[in-house]
Amino acid sequence: MTETKAQPDRSTAPVLSVENLTTSFLVDGAWKPVVRDISFTVAPGETVAIVGESGSGKSVTSLSIMRLLQKETSRVEGRVMMGGRNILDLPESEMRRVRGNDVAMIFQEPMTSLNPLFTIGDQISEALLCHRPMSKADARAETIRLLEKVRIPSAASRFDEYPHRFSGGMRQRVMIAMALASRPKLLIADEPTTALDVTIQGQILDLIKVLQEEEGTSVLFITHDMGVVAEIADRTVVMFRGDAVETGNTEDIFLRAKHPYTRALLSAVPMLGSMKGESQPMRFPVIDAATGLPSATAEATDTVQAGRKPILEVKNLVKRFDIHAGLLGKLKGRVHAIENVSFSLQPGETLSLVGESGCGKSTTGRAIMRLIEPESGSVALDGQDVLKMDRRQLREMRRTMQMIFQDPFASLNPRMTVGAAIAEPYLEHKLGTARQAREKVADLLERVGLQADMAARYPHEFSGGQRQRVCIARALALDPKLIVADESVSALDVSIKAQVINLLLDLQASLGLAYLFISHDMAVVERVSHRVAVMHLGEIVEIGSRAQVFENPQHPYTKKLMAAVPIADPTRRHARRNVASDELKSPLRAPNYVPETRRFQQVADDHFVQV
Template identity: 60%
Template sequence: MKPSVPNPSASSDPLLLIDDRTVSFAAGKGWNTVVHGVSLDVGPGETVALVGESGSGKSVTAMSILGLLSARQARTTGRVVFKDRDLSLLNADEMRALRGSDIAMIFQEPMTSLNPVMTCGAQIAESLTIHRGLNRSEAHTETLQLFDRVRISDAARRFDEYPHSLSGGMRQRIMIAMALACKPSLLIADEPTTALDVTIQAQILALIKELQDEEGMAVLFITHDMGVVAEISDRTVVMNKGRVVEAGPTAAIFSDPAQGYTRSLLSAVPRLGSMKDRALPERFPVFDRETGVVQASADMPDTVVREKPLLEVEGLTTRFTLRQGFLGRVSGRVHAVENVAFTVRAGETLSLVGESGCGKSTTGRSILRLTEPDAGSVVLDGTDITALDSKGLRSHRRHMQMIFQDPYSSLNPRRSVGDSILEPLLVNRLADRSDAQGMVRELLQQVGLDPESRDRYPHEFSGGQRQRICIARALAVEPKLIVADESVSALDVSVKAQVINLMLDLQARMGVAYLFISHDMAVVERVSHRVAVMYLGEIVEIGSRQAVFGNPQHPYTKRLLSAVPVADPSRRRIKRILDSREIQSPIRDPGYRPPQRRFIDAGPDHRYMEWNDSWA
């Protein structure tokens, strides 16, 4: 089955035509086919979204268009026709001339795409010199104009800066400027916003749409985020396991998906506002792959939330000293966490939200004393964690566990997953080795994994399965509090839904409290009892989930919520007014003293910080 993607709106021949594309990679003495007969087209000025989960073959398909796959390791068949030219017939020099001029590509991670030893301006100027034949002075002038077009402020200063000194959103703007340098007819954007905060993602999407309207450029947009698809695409192609399973106009795909896999992707998309009339967290709907039916979310047992706080954080402050010069003179301090206070009750989820650099991860690490705070108290079930010596801290660590964003880097690759779960049981003397083995089997079963998989190693599991293993390891010591630091951010949408459902089920059964750290506002709305919004190391608004989402008071909270992509294609042509400012730097002079903050009550269990732009 090779569904093509007809373009009913195009009055001319397609700009790009992919016909029966197959890609195989060398595997031992044979070849492993990862893309099976993919066919699609992109018309002039059109945006086509190529959608699928990790491993579906969408990025490999895109890279094969530009001949970026190694000829020794990859074998391709089928046609790729661009402007009536069969790209498979071009030699290496002709393909090199095509890349970056007529067809440009933006990759997911700009830091690995930019040369770290060249300034940002020099990298774009080099492209202009090679492809457009400009001299040094002309290339410099054109680069500054490109910086202005992609809304990079203070272009002259940015020209001489290196990639590492810029934020993720700013680096992605540099990549877009580089892609647009030679005025391409087709832009291939491979997950260009996946690693970005929601506000920066909204800015990049708006920028791509605006530049597309100005230049009449076609876009092949690769993503697994259905909310982004609804925001940007005219037509959608859905891939699964290397094959196109469904294709058509985006509005039709969203309103009446024909294939079960497409329905599963859409059902797992958290929609901001869907919890408006619900007081408690809810599981995601479950897709039954056998029947092809999306089932309603199963009822969860009522979670008992105690009135007495389990965790009490007061005046928590963590700063990092910056030194420079031969004598290590203090040049400044990073005010990562500044006078943070909140409580979490047993059986409750408090979500800590904000953009990268706001201090939410440092807050989580400071509570567990993985990072030592400078001031404040952290009281867990009556014990002040900050006052404990190393021996006391070690004994209390079993009551508070952390789940990290990247499960692969938090598991020992040389240990079987069974041994990784077994270790905390033995270290904390909760069981002898014989009993602990049985507990490991029960824990794996509890998180939905085969107990017989305990002898396998982390690399033998998928990302979602590895995160389940990390959850099992955290649960092994029966903690009262789990700090989940962006624990589902790197997962595909359907796997994300499964892991969140698991966490909610475990909370209902075991009464564990979660400090859920995330920048994904739609997911936060689904899982939270209460929400705290952080900006520059401080909590600027805190309250019940219904109050913060239903009646946001602080300007920064409103900014976060307004940037969330809406999974509704009918809203695609509506231009949103976005705040293009990036988050300020938390670095202050050595003598800086934070001003006194005043909080305003907005209702029961809802307060926000009085705002003054000069404070930021």
């Protein structure tokens, strides 16, 4: 359903006017500009998006506007006009009144923005008491009203709960409520949906649209997701390496982009439905980091070794976590994280597990690797039951099956060079001498698109995309047949994501690797998968080929996931997807709970749906 939104009134004075903003950081005793001569305006009720990849300067721009950069190591020049005043010239005491009253900010990671020692009610009330004259009782009532406004269920009863009791999506709603507490004229949202599941992201985007219409708030939205830009922005500023390379109406930017970098950025966006009619995974177009131009075109890859025995067979896998409470640790319940999960994986095939956080997809990957011990079921790798292996056999098994984790920085030892990290499994398994290990490391680094001499560097000397390549090289050190990729590209920029996925597809084509690809990014899953399994509350609810699941989804939950994906089409900007605002249901059950036996209906060849 499409609703018409009142157009922003640009005839009146803009809420925000940024003129020739230049921000420099002190590096080795010299000022290095990282944002250069940025100018744009935000009209009353308007949404302006600043889009670009990591390092483009978009977040530095927002922090410069809010004057949140460290004074000793940063220098902000130009003018930032709000209410007829250049806020860069205001004393800090006056700037504190501007923050919250006139402009408020939502940050990317709500858990780091909320104090874990205070209830969410107290934290929102504090913002009210600081900026508006009212009693504590009035502040509590207003806080509950705000929580209801951002669609938090049972708001009054959740006033006294702590941040850790809320899901990621609900914590982000709390941050929005806090930002709206003093009714600011401008809301700056810095990557507010990047780390959220697709359905929660849809809810947050719809919520911002609704609140903007109700309150008339202007929004400065910072993101690297062009799908989000198309859905929410009236105008768009495209940034590349500290410069605004293109500014204009969002529809013009998408349909008639003039700058090569803007066109390249749009071409690299994974779009749901773009694989219709394709039978095989397809590489992404790639943006050259130095020039901002496309450096490769998409092409299909055919790797499945049909007719061969499956490399992996999972049958009736079950994993539950006991929840104890009280002084005596009485069993309170069980989290049914995985419930009777079954699937197989052919050599050279990619099977994707998709679903929201808490659905059990990462637990499935860890149980298959035996990083956690399942309750029951079987996992056969090359015909051998992984769950019955002793420690020596398990060690040998891990030569065949490796895992790539979501956060490459947390996966690498900061005190170990990347060369040593890649060589460690090779040497631990006694596959060769130290000299052979060095040769293997050099070969692997070049294979994943890095230089051999980078082996002497430490993890902090690499970008996020390069660190993920190092982790892929380490996973390849033992020449595995199967790789479990757990959200391995979810936190990467669009062009880095394209490079890493292309690398995985190239390695699959050259080495015949099978992938269990765990993700909540439906557009990426559509691009890389041969088959897809949709998980909900620890169970597979639909499984089939990529074309069957994406072009003919049958289960209501699969349809919900598809409906929530942002689409890079600005003509849909005022549409409401009406994504259900309920949280993902909990898989927590009573200790005596016995799961019901699920039945599956076959709707096509190899396409099964839970009924």
